[in-house]
Amino acid sequence: MKLPSYATPFETFVYYATLVFTGLVLLFLISPIIAIMPLSFNAEPYFSYPMPGLSLRWYDDFFTNERWMSAVKISLLVAALVTVLATALGTLAxxxxxxxxxxxxxxxxxxxxxxxxxxxxxxxxxxxLFYAQLGLIATISGLVLAHTVLATPFVVVTVTSTLSGFDHSLSRAASGLGAPPLTVFTNVILPIILPGIISGALFAFVTSFDEVVVALFITSAEQRTLPKQMFSGIREQISPTITAAATVLILFSVTLLIGIELLRRRSERLRGASS
Amino acid sequence: MAHAEAIIPNARQLKLQLKVAERRGKLRALMLVAPLFLFVFISFVIPIVLMLKNAIYDPDISNNLPQTTALLADWDGKELPSEAVYAALAGDFRGSEQAKTSALIGKRMNYEIAGIRSKVITSARKAKVLSAPPYKDQIIAIDPIWSDIDTWTAIKRAGSPITSFYLLNTLDLESKPDGTIGAVDPGRAVYRDILKRTIGISLTVTLLTLILGFPVAYVLANTPARIANILMIFVLLPFWTSLLVRTTAWFVILQDNGPINDLLLGTGLVNHPLPLIFSRFGTIVAMTHIQLPFTLLPIYSLMKTIPPSYMRAARSLGGGPVYSFTRVYLPQTLPGIGAGCLLTFILCLGYYITPALVGGPSDQMVSGIIAEAINRENNWGKACALGTVLLTATLVLYFVYNRLVGIDKVKLG
Known part of the structure; x- marks a missing residue:
């Protein structure tokens, strides 16, 4: 953004004010993440700066504590199952x-x-209400089904938008040359829309992995997922292990979503090249 | 000639073949969509319908006081019911004591007449030993509530399994004993406040995200891509972090002994820690932070499409900076502002986690009250009725959003 040469003093003032304001807002956006990550390395169980010393004790607690680790395992298991189901159903649709x-x-x-x-x-x-009648409350399969419902729209939206750039004459050409429908799908359509499917799968995974409200309602202590463990951890007594867990989760979801973004750019580039 | 005619079918045949092919295509498309459609229908649409039904369907009284409610159907409500009704009540109480449902009756009656719960439960316990008429006097001797016409009107009203009780209640209304609909007494009128609060917080957050987001979107859209991409990380990084994690971050930051209060105390600006956590302020700050990208990104992507030459043209034609901005630039950004703000407003209406963790008791929004109705009060009718109100509001607003932007662009920026 450049200040035009004909700018009045008022405009110059507004220009710099906007830049400063933008800087402050961006700082506001990033500050919670920036603030919580260092706190997870605090040697003392406080939430304030300056920190008396650095330590990995909260990470140690996170990775050795039975409650946290079983929550991580359940979350990963549920998210993996949800990803498979939601991706299959969503892509077909x-x-x-x-x-x-x-x-x-x-x-x-x-x-x-x-x-x-x-x-x-x-x-x-x-x-x-529905699960209470079917006896699906407090079951892993119930949680997987509920999360799959929540995750499929993301797969549908992502894959549909990839397909909107798909040139259907390619599959017609393949059929015209004698390929059976399944071969057309696996050899022509799939390779082109694969980035979209992977993005959708990642979205499905993140949706399940981060979901807390449904998990709070329909699971018991045995199916405690990581977000549920965090939520009740905050409610009951806040321990700095929460900051370690939050940091791990931030790194995890940011990695996944950077993956989605790269895939999106790749497919956009491909689309740009083909049209 | 005959040979050529065999391969070139006539127009009617061609049309027929086309129709068959089209129908096959339609069928194939439907087959592909069917698995997910059925899945969503069974495990999502049906549960939602079940919830809507629960908002108007409550058989607690008619199931547990079957004889009484059957007899009361013919009762005119002018004077106390006859001996037969009292006998039926004694019989029903015997049944409810056996089935251990007296507490349920007491709970449901308490919605109709506040404070009646324990009296009903005690009456049921005492009435089960009654074995000989006249029941009327004996039951009235147990508790004077049974000589009050209002009690019987309440049973009659609650005895109908289809009830408008819960839905009316969400607007602080009730049907009066004389059959009219009026306001509940001020002591129990809490729901309008909750709805107003939910809308108030949502509007505040939407406005704040617009004020904070608009200049940022402008700068991002008018900066060279190299720098804009780096700045965009500041917007996308929090966007990609889960709502719970961001709420957790705010929960830590806003603590009495958290970084902000620590800084304020350290610099001597305040003497006591400010009450940032469990406050309206904290709720709005955290929600604004979480919603900012949702408002900002649609405005940004629209601003990217506005050629900078428009503003230059306005200026060169003699428009002042303010005039050019408000008359040329701003109107072009309105669709983006509408889309972003509407999306943020809709999402705000359904907020649960953030007010629950960062807000105080007086900052809970509709979702929080729904959760409370289930977790603390075990009052499904109330939860489902509030859910119905929230769902209706959301769907109406999404309908508008769909007209404005297109539903498939939701949430993915």
Whole structure:
């Protein structure tokens, strides 16, 4: 952003004020993350600076404490299962949605996207009521199904948007040359939309891995996920181990989402090259 | 000639073949969508419908006082019911004591008449030993509530399994004994405050994200890509961190002995730690922080499409800086502002985790009250009715959003 040469003194003032303001807002955005990470290395159980010394004791607690580790394992297991289910269901649906001539498309899309729109507390209450009748409360399979519902819209949206840039004459060409539908999918469509599918899978994973409200409602102590453990940890007695757990989670989700961003840019580049 | 005709079918045949092919295509598309559609329908839509049903369906009284409610259906409500109804009540109480559902009856009756719970439960316990008529006098002797017409009106009202009780309650309304709908007494009128508070916090947060986000979006959109990409990390990094983790971060920062209060105390600006945590202030700061990228990113992507030459043209045609900005630049950004603010407002309405952890008891929003109704009061009717109100508001706003932006662009920036 450059100041034009014809700027009045007022404009010059506004220009610099905007820059300073922007700097402050960006600082505000990043400050909680920047503040909490160093605190996780505090030698003393306080949340203030300056820190009396550095130590890894909270990480030690996080990685050796049975409660935290079992929560991590359950979260990873659930998220992995959700990723497989949501990616499979979501990709199929996206392939159907991108076909010309799908009847009732707005209604179908509305229903498929709805779990992303409805406030999560409502989803939690509704699923609790439903599961109570089916005996799915406090089961891993119940949690996996609930998280899959929440995760599929992200897969549908991501894969559909990748497919919107897909040149359908390619698959017609493959069919015209005699390839059966499955071969067309695996050899022509899949390689092109794979980045979108992987992004969708990562979104599904993150959705389940970070989800707390539904988990609070429909799980018991035995299916305690990592976010649930954090939530109750904060509510009951706050220990600095929370800061270590938060730091691990920040690094984890940022890594995954950078992956998504790189994939998105790659597919955008490919699309740009083909059109 | 005959040979050529065999390969070139006539127009009608072609049309028919096209139709068959189209139908097959449609069917194939439906088959692909069907698994997910069924899955979402069964494990999401049906539960939501179940919740909506629970907001208006409550068979607690009709199931547990079956004979009484059946007889009361013909009762005119002008004077105390007949001996037969009292006998039915004694019979029903025997049943409820056996089935251990008296507490449920007491709880439900308490929604109708505050403070009646223990009286009903005690009456049920005492009434089960009654074995000979006249029941009327004996039951009235147990507790004077049974000589009060209002008690019987309440049973009759609650005895209908389809009830508008919970839904009316979310607006601080109730149906009066005479059948009209009026305001509940001020002591129990809490729901309008909660709805107002939810809307108030959401509006405040939306406005703050706009004030903070607009200049940032402008700078990001008008900076060379190399620098903008680096600055964008500041926006995307918190965006990519989970809501719970960011709330946790604010929970730590806002503590009485956390970094902010520590800094303020250290510099001598304040003598006592400021009450940042468990306050409205803390809730709004944390929510604004979490929602800022949602408002900022749509405005940013729209600003990217506005050519800088428009502003230059406005200036060269004699418009002052303020005039050019408000008349040329700002109107072009309105769709982005609308999309970002609407999305933030909708998401704010459903906030639960952040007010629950960072807010105090008087900062809880609708979602928090729903959770409380279930976890503390075990009052599913209330939870489902509030859920119905929240769901309706959200869906209406999303309908507007869909018209404005397109539903498939939600949340992914």
């Amino acid at each position: 996206a392939l159907g949605l991108s076909r010309a001539g799908l009847p009732f498309k707005p209604v179908i899309l509305g229903v498929l996207i709805s779990p992303m729109i409805v406030p999560v507390i409502i989803t939690a209450v509704a699923i609790y």
